[in-house]
């Protein structure tokens with residue numbers, strides 16, 4: 001039975017919104033990414049080299065805590081972003097862009113490898129594929145002050161890492177949703193299309 005569903009995708013892809021909508025539709029519990037109480041996020045966006053390591057350790061630990069909580073539940077849970085994205089997308093691309101020193105990155109990866117042994121992958125991973133201009137519009141629309149400094153090439157770099165990761169993902173079932181032409185917030189038929197794809201994965205004959 002599918003018990004742990006996770007939504008992955010770039011900054012501004014719409015994960016949090018879709019997570020909440022799907023949870024309501026299917027009656028699932030939600031594990032959201034806490035942004036308001038994050039002690040490093042604002043500083044990180046002001047000075048990425050200075051705060052990358054601190055922020056990554058914070059996210060790694062909080063995501064590990066989430067996975068642990070999810071494992072204890074007996075009802076289905078939907079999780080907004082996975083621990084894999086912290087390591088394979090964010091930490092990796094910060095390292096590639098020179099914001100992480102090699103020794104900090106190695107230190108981080110060693111910790112991640114120790115922790116990942118205790119992590120069970122989601123039963124179903126939903127990847128929201130989204131073009132850069134669409135991401136930019138969404139980020140602009142929600143108007144978070146600290147995200148105003150996000151650069152287009154940062155989003156591009158993340159997207160490349162996302163696509164590589166997804167192409168090689170083999171931890172479990174995977175559903176890719178192209179959200180570029182979908183407006184699941186305002187158009188009921190677009191949300192229905194996502195639900196029907198998901199129903200096939202969840203309740204299909206061969207699921």
Ligand SMILES: Nc1ncnc2c1ncn2[C@@H]1O[C@H](COP(=O)(O)OP(=O)(O)OP(=O)(O)O)[C@@H](O)[C@H]1O
Nearest residue numbers: 010011012013014015016017033035056059086090
């Ligand atoms: N491991 C990480 N390293 C760096 N930044 C991260 C990491 N995980 C999350 N973030 C940042 O934290 C913030 C989280 O915001 P939020 O939970 O709203 O997700 P989001 O990525 O904006 O997704 P969406 O708009 O799809 O819900 C974003 O600015 C995101 O880029």
